[in-house]
Amino acid sequence: MSDTSKSPFDPNPSRRNFYGRRHGKTLRQSQKGYLSEDLGDLRPRNITIDENPNRVTIAPSAIFGDDRPIWLEVGFGGGEHMVHMAATYPDIGIIGCEPFINGVAMLLGKIRAAAVENVSVHPGDARDLMDVLPDASIERAFLMYPDPWSKARHHRRRFVTPEHLLPLARVMRPGGIFRVASDIPDYIRQTREEVPLAGFEMIADTDQAWDDWISTRYEQKALREGRVPHYVTFRRQS
Structure with a gap:
């Protein structure tokens, strides 16, 4: 099993262009705390190598520990919709992708406030996550x-x-x-x-x-x- 704590999954991240901003205005101290304290536990992990040695995959069932339905939000902004869906449908697992770090920090604050546990956060380009999700x-x-x-x-x-x-x-x-x-x-x-x-x-x-x-x-x-x-x-x- 590979360590994904420092990897955005893409084994060759230089092969594609990234569109958009990654940073905005200066984060509040509380938001910096969310990023340092919460993000690591919420990032998709459990990376495995499939038959192709150049390809890594994520087992979605391993992200949430069971075979629940998996939903995906592309660009969750400030996280209102994603947290609402997680709270409304506690039996699903929802993965959110957002490269804009200010939005990630806002989402983490909302996750804390709502105390939802059926969420996973990829702080990067959705294309990188889709590269490693199974068919x-x-x-x-x-x-x-x-x-x-x-x-x-x-x-x-x-x-x-x-x-x-x-x-x-x-x-x-x-x-x-x-x-x-x-x-x-x-x-x-x-x-x-x-x-x-x-x-x-x-x-x-x-x-x-x-x-x-x-x-x-x-x-x-x-x-x-x-x-x-x-x-x-x-x-x-x-």
């Missing part, structure tokens, strides 16, 4: 108010591109649910076009949030600024 291991995935990358020349950086969607399709179980929320019309347009091409069928497309939704800071900002949030649901095809 068909994720039952539900969330993309909540992702970075819109509004300039046309940056659209390739959006999550709803083959570079991200094909790995997601690989790790999702047939019938698994993928939810996308955004207040950016062009992002929703690209979502509608690209996600089905990766092996998903759209089953809902509406401006009404899901029944188990919790409003996040990003949604509240959109509403204050007059933008209409949109919620799209996909099912992974066989």
